[in-house]
Each structure stands twice: as structure tokens, then as C-alpha cells.
Amino acid sequence: MSPLFPSLYAAEPREAVRFGEHVLTYAELVGAAGSLASRIAGAGRVAVWATPTPRTVVGVVAALVAGVPAVPLNPKTGERELAHIVGDSEPTVVLTSPEDQLPSSLAGLTRIDVPLTGTAGELPAEPGDETPALIVYTSGTTGPPKGAVLPRRAIAATLDALREAWAWTADDVLVHGLPLFHVHGLILGILGPLRRGGSVRHLGRFSVEGVTRELSTGATMLFGVPTMYHRIAEAVASDRELTKALAGARLLVSGSAALPAPDHRRITRATGRAVIERYGMTETLMLCAERADGGARPGTVGAPLPGVDLRLADEADGIGEIQVRGPNLFSGYLNRPDATAAAFTDDGWFRTGDMASVDEDGQVRIVGRKATDLIKSGGYKIGAGEIENVLLDHPGVREVAVTGEPDDDLGERIVAWIVPRNPQLPPGAAELADHVAAQLAPHKRPRVVRYLSELPRNDMGKIMKRALHA
Ligand code: MCA
Numbered sequence: 001m002s003p004l005f006p007s008l009y010a011a012e013p014r015e016a017v018r019f020g021e022h023v024l025t026y027a028e029l030v031g032a033a034g035s036l037a038s039r040i041a042g043a044g045r046v047a048v049w050a051t052p053t054p055r056t057v058v059g060v061v062a063a064l065v066a067g068v069p070a071v072p073l074n075p076k077t078g079e080r081e082l083a084h085i086v087g088d089s090e091p092t093v094v095l096t097s098p099e100d101q102l103p104s105s106l107a108g109l110t111r112i113d114v115p116l117t118g119t120a121g122e123l124p125a126e127p128g129d130e131t132p133a134l135i136v137y138t139s140g141t142t143g144p145p146k147g148a149v150l151p152r153r154a155i156a157a158t159l160d161a162l163r164e165a166w167a168w169t170a171d172d173v174l175v176h177g178l179p180l181f182h183v184h185g186l187i188l189g190i191l192g193p194l195r196r197g198g199s200v201r202h203l204g205r206f207s208v209e210g211v212t213r214e215l216s217t218g219a220t221m222l223f224g225v226p227t228m229y230h231r232i233a234e235a236v237a238s239d240r241e242l243t244k245a246l247a248g249a250r251l252l253v254s255g256s257a258a259l260p261a262p263d264h265r266r267i268t269r270a271t272g273r274a275v276i277e278r279y280g281m282t283e284t285l286m287l288c289a290e291r292a293d294g295g296a297r298p299g300t301v302g303a304p305l306p307g308v309d310l311r312l313a314d315e316a317d318g319i320g321e322i323q324v325r326g327p328n329l330f331s332g333y334l335n336r337p338d339a340t341a342a343a344f345t346d347d348g349w350f351r352t353g354d355m356a357s358v359d360e361d362g363q364v365r366i367v368g369r370k371a372t373d374l375i376k377s378g379g380y381k382i383g384a385g386e387i388e389n390v391l392l393d394h395p396g397v398r399e400v401a402v403t404g405e406p407d408d409d410l411g412e413r414i415v416a417w418i419v420p421r422n423p424q425l426p427p428g429a430a431e432l433a434d435h436v437a438a439q440l441a442p443h444k445r446p447r448v449v450r451y452l453s454e455l456p457r458n459d460m461g462k463i464m465k466r467a468l469h470a
């Protein structure tokens with residue numbers, strides 16, 4: 001196939017990525033990644049300790065150049081979840097930084113500290129389109145997260161469809177503060193600019209000040225989850241520098257969850273600019289996007305991207321489940337043929353689980369989700385079941401139900417409904433949050449704990465989650 005990153009081969013002394021003071025040019029990136037690629041060639045799979053640093057970029061690019069599938073790991077992942085991911089994906093090597101302390105579940109892997117300099121030599125030939133490029137773990141309604149296998153074909157297809165929708169070029173300078181272990185931050189936010197031959201400035205961690213600074217000094221595009229735009233919307237009316245910076249940007253893009261209309265309105269009122277939305281999933285990469293030249297309409301996520309076939313299934317009153325086909329789709333869940341088969345219809349369409357309508361002009365309007373046991377918090381997808389299983393292991397918990405409830409900042413916040421073993425001495429909310437953070441990940445911790453003497457159940461003994469909020 002044609003190269004995933006044509007600009008790497010030119011190896012120009014032009015800026016590719018910047019993290020604060022640390023800049024890597026294309027020439028430096030190809031040197032470092034090329035030399036690492038020759039060390040990891042033939043390594044089976046490599047894990048990448050995906051801190052928000054240039055070493056993560058070099059590590060992932062090296063794996064892609066070497067044709068070795070990379071498994072990006074959230075460095076905050078707790079014990080149980082990390083053991084699952086490592087056991088399931090069986091990497092032989094972990095790419096990391098000299099300053100990182102790795103947990104014991106990675107002790108059996110060969111540790112390689114990613115270099116920031118090097119001499120590439122001749123880069124290996126690009127592997128075929130269907131070669132797995134990344135394995136990204138994603139939550140489902142039940143059980144531990146599943147590894148979505150993303151081939152090079154899907155990454156190239158989605159990034160090229162976005163180029164078309166957004167007139168995305170080598171002149172664009174993207175700014176974002178997204179984590180580098182999910183599709184949004186890594187594929188769109190890092191591989192996107194590299195495929196275009198443009199550049200990206202990563203904030204290390206998201207802040208409104210960082211966005212203001214970068215958009216005031218040459219950045220042209222901003223990517224973020226709705227929580228980030230909510231924080232911008234909170235600040236924008238009283239922050240003239242921020243207002244000016246946003247007004248001057250070429251493109252403000254939100255995704256990973258719905259951006260509420262009040263946040264859209266506040267930003268537009270202050271800056272005259274509309275935030276455009278795009279919709280996708282880990283398994284499908286990007287499906288729909290509002291266009292750079294099309295104007296944004298709050299409540300819609302745009303039309304299907306070039307190459308994406310989209311249909312609404314089992315439509316009632318104009319609303320149905322979004323099902324899709326296209327070159328942007330994953331090739332299956334790692335080690336889970338059962339789950340892969342269940343994710344597709346008999347006639348080969350992927351079931352997204354998202355419910356939507358389509359406006360007369362083809363704009364897709366997402367109205368909800370089929371599964372009530374999936375929570376979107378801060379743009380992260382979180383399965384209620386994985387949290388319930390971990391909370392049940394806590395000695396102070398007899399029964400538990402986990403739900404999401406509306407939250408202005410996070411979209412949804414995780415609520416744990418607990419029946420304590422000893423009603424006189426229930427485990428505290430902070431203790432339960434720490435327990436979940438240590439076993440799964442901090443973003444999966446309950447933000448609210450409510451205590452009950454029993455859970456509402458129907459005649460079959462099934463917990464009635466809707467009754468909890470009533
Ligand atoms: C707090 N912390 C704790 C605990 N309490 N750590 C351990 N134990 C505890 N009990 C830590 C957190 O780890 C965090 O550290 C810090 O305290 C603040 O936590 P929190 O309040 O949760 O963070 P936040 O500031 O509210 O985070 C908001 C956020 C974040 C920045 C918007 O949610 C975020 O980055 N979301 C992006 C999600 C995303 O990229 N989704 C894409 C997947 P520290 O701050 O140091 O970490 S969706 C996707 O890819 C599809 C394809 C798509 O469509 O995009």
C-alpha cells in the first residue's frame with residue numbers, strides 16, 4: 001500500500017509535533033522512529049505506555065513503520081484492567097520513557113526506552129493494507145474491555161475522509177490535550193496531522209489557557225471532547241484572549257459525545273464561531289462529520305463521510321439504530337470471534353448501538369443509545385458492568401448497581417448505588433472511588449455513591465436501574 005505517512009520519507013526539518021518546549025521535526029521523527037523500528041521489527045506486538053509525551057508519538061510511529069501492531073496503554077490503568085489487556089494482547093515489548101515506573105503486570109515484557117533521536121537508515125517496506133496497526137481497548141456493556149483491531153486501511157481511510165470534509169492540509173497546526181491511548185487523541189489527533197504532513201501541538205494536559213496560548217500563536221484547529229468545550233464555554237464570556245483565539249481558528253471540532261446546545265450557543269455568541277461535530281466509534285473510526293464549508297447545526301453530527309455506508313435499522317417514528325459499512329471499519333475484536341460476530345448483522349453491517357434520525361438534507365441526528373449500561377463520561381466510554389464487578393469485590397459491598405446521570409461538565413457522571421454489608425459501617429465514597437481507580441482506571445471511578453438498604457428488583461429478580469433515579 002502507499003505509505004501511511006508520506007511526509008516521513010521527505011524527512012524535512014519542519015515541525016511535526018510539539019509538547020511544550022519539546023519539538024520534533026519530521027527529520028527528527030523519522031530518525032528516532034526509524035531507528036526504533038529496526039529494533040522492534042518482528043516483535044509480534046508492542047505495548048506503548050501512552051503518556052502525553054513525544055516518546056509516545058515516536059513509539060507508535062516506529063511500530064507503524066515496522067509493521068508491528070501497537071497496543072496503546074493508559075498509564076493510569078489499574079491492576080485488574082492492565083492484567084487483562086496484557087494477558088489478552090500478549091505484547092512482547094513495552095515502549096516507554098526512562099523516567100516511567102512500570103507496574104508489575106508488565107514485568108515479563110522487554111522494556112525499551114523510546115529514543116528521541118536516531119538515524120533511520122532505510123525504512124522497511126510498508127506492510128499490506130489489512131495488517132493490524134493498532135489494537136485499542138474499548139468497553140462494552142458487560143465483561144472486561146475488548147481489543148478492537150484497527151488495520152492500516154481503516155486509519156488511512158478515515159483520515160483521508162476527514163481531509164475531504166475539513167479541507168485539512170499540511171498548513172494546519174492542530175492543538176489538543178486529549179489522551180493518547182484512544183482513537184480521538186491518537187489516531188485523529190496525532191496520526192491525522194502526520195498523514196497530512198502538518199503539525200500538532202499537544203498540551204500535555206488540557207487547559208483553557210493552553211488552548212488560548214496555542215490558538216493565539218499559529219495553531220489553526222482545535223480537537224476536543226464536549227467536557228473540554230464546556231470548560232471553554234464557561235470561560236469564554238469573560239476571557240477576551242480566549243475569545244480572540246477561538247475567533248481566529250480555522251476549525252473547532254468536538255467529538256466522542258454530544259456537545260450540548262447551551263455550550264454551542266455560548267461559544268458562538270462570544271466568538272461568532274460555530275463548533276462543528278463529528279461522530280465515530282473505536283470500532284468504526286469516523287462515520288459522520290459536519291463540513292468545514294457547510295456550517296454547523298447544533299444537534300447534528302453531519303452527513304456520512306465519503307466511503308461510509310450508513311443505514312437506520314428497525315426504524316420507528318423516523319428513529320433507528322445506526323448500522324454502517326465501509327473501509328474505515330476495524331477487522332474484529334482480538335481473541336473474540338463471538339463478540340465480533342455479534343457486532344455485525346447477518347448481511348454484514350456493523351451495529352453501532354446508537355439511535356438516530358436523518359434530517360431531510362442527510363444530516364444525522366443522534367438521539368440516544370440502545371444500551372443503558374454504557375456510560376459516556378468526559379468522552380470516555382465506560383461499561384456499568386465492569387465497575388459493578390469490581391465494587392462487588394470490595395469487602396464492604398453486598399450489592400451494587402452502577403448508572404450514569406446527567407452532568408453539566410462530564411456529560412454523564414458515574415453513580416454507584418450500594419447496599420453495604422454492614423449498614424452501620426458502610427464503606428466511604430472516597431474509598432470506593434479509590435478501589436475502582438486502582439483496579440480499572442481513575443476515569444471509571446464513581447463520582448457519587450448512594451446507599452440503599454436494597455436494590456429495586458422486578459419479579460424476575462433483575463435490578464430495575466430506571467427505578468433508581470426515580
Ligand atoms: C482523581 N484522580 C484520581 C482519583 N481522583 N486518581 C486516582 N484515584 C482517584 N480516586 C485524578 C485523575 O486521574 C486526574 O488525573 C485528576 O485526578 C483529575 O481527575 P478528573 O477530575 O477525573 O479529570 P478531569 O479533569 O475531570 O478530566 C476531564 C477530561 C478527561 C480532561 C475531559 O475526561 C479527558 O481527557 N477525556 C477525554 C476522553 C477521550 O479522549 N475519549 C476518546 C474516546 P490527571 O488529570 O493527571 O489524569 S472516544 C473515541 O476515541 C471515539 C472514537 C470518538 O468518537 O472520539
Ligand code: AMP
Pocket residue numbers: 138139254255256257258259277278279280281282283301352354366369376380381
Ligand atoms: P468509543 O468508541 O468509546 O469512543 O465511543 C463511541 C461512542 O461515542 C459512539 O457510539 C457514540 O455513542 C459516542 N459519540 C461519539 N461522537 C459523538 C458525537 N459527536 N455525538 C454523540 N455521540 C458521539
